[in-house]
Amino acid sequence: MENMQLVIDLHIEGARQGPGSRQATERAIDFAVSDRSIPLEVADIGCGTGASAILLAQLLNANITAVDFLPQFLDVLRTKADQLGVSDRITTLACSMESLPFTDEQFDVIWSEGAIYNMGFENGIQQWKRLLKAGGVLVVSEITWTTAQRPLEIQDYWDTHYPEIGTASSKMKVLEDHGYTPLAYFALGEECWLENYYQPLQERFQQFLARHHHSSEATNLVAAEEREISLFQQFRQYFSYGVYIARKNS
Numbered sequence: 563m564e565n566m567q568l569v570i571d572l573h574i575e576g577a578r579q580g581p582g583s584r585q586a587t588e589r590a591i592d593f594a595v596s597d598r599s600i601p602l603e604v605a606d607i608g609c610g611t612g613a614s615a616i617l618l619a620q621l622l623n624a625n626i627t628a629v630d631f632l633p634q635f636l637d638v639l640r641t642k643a644d645q646l647g648v649s650d651r652i653t654t655l656a657c658s659m660e661s662l663p664f665t666d667e668q669f670d671v672i673w674s675e676g677a678i679y680n681m682g683f684e685n686g687i688q689q690w691k692r693l694l695k696a697g698g699v700l701v702v703s704e705i706t707w708t709t710a711q712r713p714l715e716i717q718d719y720w721d722t723h724y725p726e727i728g729t730a731s732s733k734m735k736v737l738e739d740h741g742y743t744p745l746a747y748f749a750l751g752e753e754c755w756l757e758n759y760y761q762p763l764q765e766r767f768q769q770f771l772a773r774h775h776h777s778s779e780a781t782n783l784v785a786a787e788e789r790e791i792s793l794f795q796q797f798r799q800y801f802s803y804g805v806y807i808a809r810k811n812s
């Protein structure tokens with residue numbers, strides 16, 4: 563089975579496909595949106611099965627365009643949105659985040675949790691800027707060093723897997739350099755990683771391996787996830803997802 567199919571199978575049943583929480587999304591909403599009753603056009607890019615898109619639809623007076631390149635995740639999102647009575651507020655689009663078919667200044671808010679790394683933070687905030695109205699707000703979470711120094715083992719791991727990892731101050735400089743005004747930043751707490759993401763993922767490993775007859779591809783995928791989890795447990799004081807809220811300059 564092709565590796566992407568395995569990745570989909572491992573993650574599709576998760577309430578979320580990356581670290582985060584309802585509380586963190588709400589906290590970011592409070593920084594980004596001063597009045598929840600104002601009508602908004604929102605794009606949620608790399609939305610997965612809809613953890614944030616559905617919450618945004620529930621809490622804001624907004625039309626949400628939920629984008630992911632995996633139609634299987636969007637199918638799950640639409641089923642959940644139906645069940646929760648918010649499907650009239652969510653439009654899904656199966657598309658790469660690197661070639662979004664939207665018009666300039668289409669959105670008041672661009673939201674993206676745990677996904678911009680797929681095209682790189684700097685590239686993403688540059689490319690997505692044209693989609694925001696002047697004064698519109700970008701909310702994006704990004705792997706971030708939370709201290710100025712860290713042990714070589716975790717530095718090497720992230721340098722290999724995502725060399726663009728940096729401190730919050732370096733990310734804010736990138737935002738400023740590309741015409742955004744940083745409004746707020748916070749780091750996700752441990753529960754966003756462990757209780758909400760890694761533990762449910764680990765609980766699915768055995769059934770996943772059984773479904774795939776312990777193939778070498780499935781076993782390697784689980785091993786890579788286990789390594790990431792163990793590095794998080796060992797080095798969690800040095801990195802997290804940072805949530806960046808920034809306004810596009812006029």
Ligand SMILES: C[S@@+](CC[C@H](N)C(=O)[O-])C[C@H]1O[C@@H](n2cnc3c(N)ncnc32)[C@H](O)[C@@H]1O
Nearest residue numbers: 578579580608609610630631658659675677680
């Ligand atoms: C770590 S998951 C985060 C999902 C969701 N935002 C969440 O927090 O649960 C990253 C998501 O980005 C999507 N993705 C990866 N590369 C993409 C691309 N080039 N274009 C669009 N979506 C992409 C994946 O399918 C996945 O759903």
